[in-house]
Amino acid sequence: MENSYYKLNDARMYADVTDGLAIIIDASSGIYYGMNGFGTSVFENLLAGSSVADVVEAAQKLPGAPDGIEASVKAFIDTLLGFEIVLAAEGAGSRPAELNARDAKNDAYIPTCTEYSDVQELLFADPIHEVDENEGWKPV
Numbered sequence: 001m002e003n004s005y006y007k008l009n010d011a012r013m014y015a016d017v018t019d020g021l022a023i024i025i026d027a028s029s030g031i032y033y034g035m036n037g038f039g040t041s042v043f044e045n046l047l048a049g050s051s052v053a054d055v056v057e058a059a060q061k062l063p064g065a066p067d068g069i070e071a072s073v074k075a076f077i078d079t080l081l082g083f084e085i086v087l088a089a090e091g092a093g094s095r096p097a098e099l100n101a102r103d104a105k106n107d108a109y110i111p112t113c114t115e116y117s118d119v120q121e122l123l124f125a126d127p128i129h130e131v132d133e134n135e136g137w138k139p140v
Helices: 037-047 052-060 069-082 101-106 120-125
Strands: 005-008 013-018 021-026 032-035 086-089 113-116
Touching: 005 037, 005 069, 013 037, 021 037, 032 037, 037 052, 037 069, 037 101, 052 069, 069 086, 069 113
Parallel strands: none
Antiparallel strands: 005 086, 013 021, 021 032, 032 113
């Protein structure tokens, strides 16, 4: 995992960062995921081309970083992989990671990604999903 690179699973996932927090929607299931500020910082660095090793190194250099920060970052990445938010990617050279120290401190140096299914039915009830390729969308 150390020299691994990841990309967004853009065949299924739509990601947006607003006010420093990532929201990812799984278009195939209607489940969405929310990240805390530190998780968003790690996520953005991975998508920008930083390796896991680069992200871990940047995390360890954060002021006040606890000894267990490497394990926290790797557990977060395992969570992203488990939810299939990210997929393995080819690395084209490492990009140094730049993590947000304020977010890390505010989140106790623990990046998180939480799964939510409370709007699943609403996402699939959206009539935009009922578009016929030949006839287009038919208003009710």
